[in-house]
Amino acid sequence: MTLPVCSLCEMPDSQWLLSYTEADPTDESTREALLTLGNGYFATRGAVPEASADGVHYPATYIAGVYNRLASEVHGHVREDESIVNVTNWLPVTFRPEGGSWFTPGGYEVEHRHEVLDMQHGILLRESFVRDPEQRRTRIQQERLISMNRFHVAALRTTITPLDWEGTIHVRSVLDGGVRNDNVAEFAELAKEHLSEPAKGRHGDTYWLACETVQSDVCVAQAARTLLHRDHRPALAASLPVEGPRSVGNELSFAVSPSVPATVDKTVTVFTSRDRAISEPLDATRDELADTPGFETLRDEHFLAWEHLWKRFHLSFQGDDGTVERRALNLHVFHLAQTLSKHTADLDVGVPARGLHGEGYRGHIFWDELFVFPILNLRVPELTRALLLYRYRRLPHARRLARETGATGALFPWQSGSDGQEETPRQFYNPRSKRWMADNSRRQYHVDHAVAYNIWLYYQVTGDIDFLAAYGAELLVEIARFWVSIAEHDPEDGRYHLRGVMGPDEFHDGYPDRPGEGLDDNAYVNIMAAWTLARVLEAHEVLGGHHTEDLWQRLGVTPGELEQWDRVSRRLHVPFLPGGLIGQFEGYAELEELDWDGYRARYGNIGRLDLILEAEDDTTNRYKASKQADVLMLFYLLSAEELGAVLERLGYDFDPASIPETVDYYRSRTTHGSTLSSVVYSWVMSRGNREGSWELLREALAADLSDTQGGTTREGIHLGAMAGTIDIFQRCYTGLETRADALRLHPCLPDDLKWLDFDLRYRGHWLHFQISHEQVLVRARPGAAAPIAVVVEGQRHMLGGGDRLVHRLAQKPGHSSFFS
Missing domain, CATH: 2.70.98.40 (Glycoside hydrolase, family 65, N-terminal domain)
Structure with missing residues (x-):
């Protein structure tokens, strides 16, 4: 039959x-x-x-x-x-x-x-x-x-x-x-x-x-x-x-x-x-x-x-490769939208790193919201607000965790679940050696930076000053207190130092002779601490002292404390390599170089180099080898202009021309053992190596579909990486920023990407964007919201409800006009 x-x-x-x-x-x-x-x-x-x-x-x-x-x-x-x-x-x-x-x-x-x-x-x-x-x-x-x-x-x-x-x-x-x-x-x-x-x-x-x-x-x-x-x-x-x-x-x-x-x-x-x-x-x-x-x-x-x-998550594009990338992008939007929806907002929950798709990481909340919120801010900001309250409600546990480390203020845990206490296990299993390994990732105190960054980015997109006054300021103040309380002043160099921490790179939890004890002056941690302290001071200025006097009194913020935050934000130490590039942490330059070719020849995929070396009775702490982007997270979160301003505040010279060399240096020493790594590298390479950025984006789009981590997708999708790929289209390739009360655009589309078409919500306006290699078109739907500033390639425009903006970009050979 x-x-x-x-x-x-x-x-x-x-x-x-x-x-x-x-x-x-x-x-x-x-x-x-x-x-x-x-x-x-x-x-x-x-x-x-x-x-x-x-x-x-x-x-x-x-x-x-x-x-x-x-x-x-x-x-x-x-x-x-x-x-x-x-x-x-x-x-x-x-x-x-x-x-x-x-x-x-x-x-x-x-x-x-x-x-x-x-x-x-x-x-x-x-x-x-x-x-x-x-x-x-x-x-x-x-x-x-x-x-x-x-x-x-x-x-x-x-x-x-x-x-x-x-x-x-x-x-x-x-x-x-x-x-x-x-x-x-x-x-x-x-x-x-x-x-x-x-x-x-x-x-x-x-x-x-x-x-x-x-x-x-x-x-x-x-x-x-x-x-x-x-x-x-x-x-x-x-x-x-x-x-x-x-x-x-x-x-x-x-x-x-x-x-x-x-x-x-x-x-x-x-x-x-x-x-x-x-x-x-x-x-x-x-x-x-x-x-x-x-x-x-x-x-x-x-x-x-x-x-x-x-309609709310609309984002379409035209590339050279047909439906493959568009299907993958739609899949990422789909899983983000069905993991975090308007129904989530009333539940008092956070952003689970593996979605609601499996039991990887036990369903815990990490820092992945750092990659997720930029999408929600510009689509469903009311959902971001609700998810930020997950952190606010858990301030008591964050304060308790800070006290347990000998600090004041609030330290949010690396892994969080129901009540906000630290859920990071002390050990994890190595299937190669059949042994349990020490897990010291609870030293990733930089989750505090993620919370602070998310609060400030939400405020910049929405202008929600009521949230900042009612919840955000308290979170920022307690986070600032933590960093200042653990900063150690060295009278010899006049600098403050942050010791015993880990950066985003989980391969280094200490020095070769002091494993598990953390690192000194991780560049990402220190620079973002300076950025965070500056934002707390800015929040104090934005909210003012008159109408919110009761807020600052309730939080016990004094003029002396404000002066201390300002002082530390200007004197944190940043390590540099002998050639002048930003060093991952103090002492990084003294680590050994890994035989990269030899290990790739023996093992093929060396993403989890930490497991490979432990099975050989060795440790990644000895080598200039990273699991994922660490220093380069600075270029992911901050524009060259913002990063330069932070370093200038700290008293360091920064030449944006050094960014491509910094990217190349760490790229050659990274295993991409995290799905987030390809996302970050694609972002930071977008202006210096457009072709390489596009290839890494394609890898990131395929990560869960092809289970490139070797069996981890069955334990749940990687929600942060999925959101990160969406954000590369939405903010990276468009150069979209929301800061200083303006929406800024500086497009830099890869050659393989012909055009982008998407809708965003900014300060009460629904905006439709069409961006190609030739021009930027922005339309605001009719509405009563106050006009907004839109800065394209440095040129400032005011856009009100129903207005339309067309900005011609410098023509590139071989590109025909798509939009009229």
Whole structure:
């Protein structure tokens, strides 16, 4: 018998579709991460509904902000880890012909399989042709969505068509609470059971299940209904209850005929005890389910919500390579938009480094928001505001952590979870040596700089002085106090020094003879400390002393303290290499050079050089070798003009002409062991090496799609790197800055990038940009917001609602005009 044509195979190649055909057990878990659907409140990996966690598949659902802490005994030591929780699996739907076996992975022969993530509509499509052990052939078509409109709702439509048989079919649908955290091989020895014994029940065609996290006592409740449809109408089916030790559901039985499709719709609602405006989560799930419409209405509402989202996140471009880069960029926007949405804003959560897509880093919050907020600031600034409040609410723990280090002020942890205490483990596992290695990354105090930078960038984009007065100033003051309290004054050189810290490069946690004790005067840390102190002083000036006198009194800010901040901001030490380039840290020049060619020849990918050297009983602390950009983060965050101003304030000469040499020096000594590294290098090379910048951007766009980190994508996408690629198009190649109460543009498109077209929100205006090699066009939508300053190539323009600005750029040979 010839199989019918797969409808998904007939879909044309598109920048909006991520498509997979056939099965690949080695790649399945990575695909599941990339096919994740979510809405900012919760997300579900793209596992097939008939699968369970079996080493190949890993169905999992994560709810933003739901963490739990467990103790584990590893090699005779007890450790505690807080992790995002894999909650009840709502997906399971499978079938069997009367007298046959249930459809499970490996139980049936799969003659054809096709999955398509439709990013434009936020829906996951699947079509399979399978043959059971009795040689009966069946077609399975599925549509899955997690509603972007009704954020407590998910739905799965399954259409089953017998191809060469008839009789009775049984469809089983359950909620499975028998899940645990088992997504990361490195955590195999750690405790995994985060959920209590569930409470279960049913009434009519509705069934429900509720569990509590065993330590944090968060109740997670789900309710579901499963209904049969024929010819787009509800149909009757015999229904029997299904119940296991930790599961509940039902089994529908009905007659089927060859080539006649039968559709089963599963609708699920999800609530937790952390939700607002509810009495009790289980009651809320049942009430919400009773009010939830059928699949078609849900789908239409969901499509409309995504249509509006894509208008807000609109960014298109034309390059030389067709749809490959555009698809990758759309995928990155898609995952950012469904991890952090308007539904996230009310949840008191941060930016999870691996999205809601897996258990990598235990779902913790790092500094990745530094790469994410520039996108949100210019699209959904109200979401940035809410996410910054995650940090503000955790100031008590940040103050406590500062005191524990012997300092004052506030020190935000390198890894944060539910309450803001330091969650960074003391060890991590090296699969090469089979040994546990010391993890000293909690010395990355520069997460404070990220928080300060994010506050100031948000203020510059929005002009939200109320936020600055109510929350931002307090955060900035406490961060300033921390840096000043750990700065050591050396009367011999008249400089202040910051000792015992780590920079962004995680390969160096100390000196060869003092591993784990941190470094002295990391250039990134010191220069950004000076920048932060200057911004706190600027905030004091912006807010003034009269109307906010109570603020400064409440915070205990005195004239003497302001003078101290100013003094330290002008006298921090910055190390330089013998040739005059900025040194990564004091003593960097004395480290050994690595045999780069030799290690690449022996190991190929040396991104995780730290693991390689530890397995050889060596250490990266001995070498001029970096995992990712460190000094070069300065060029990523600050324009040459801004960086020059900071260094001048510190009393150092800085020649912007040295930037390309600095980039080349550190590029040749970097392994790119972090997905963020290619993003940063692409950015800092954008003006001195446009072709190289474009190639690195392409690598960054492919990082998760091709799992270039060698198995990490299955543990969750790299949200910061995804956002960083978007920002290269949005701010880097356009030279877009928001500072000194103006929006500034200085385009520098690579030759392979013909034009950019996008929309941004700045100080109450929605602006449409069209930028090519020849010109910049900016249109402001009609509105009542005050006119804004737009500076293009140094020329200042005022733009009001409904105004249009055209600025011709210096012509380059070989480029034709695109915009009129």
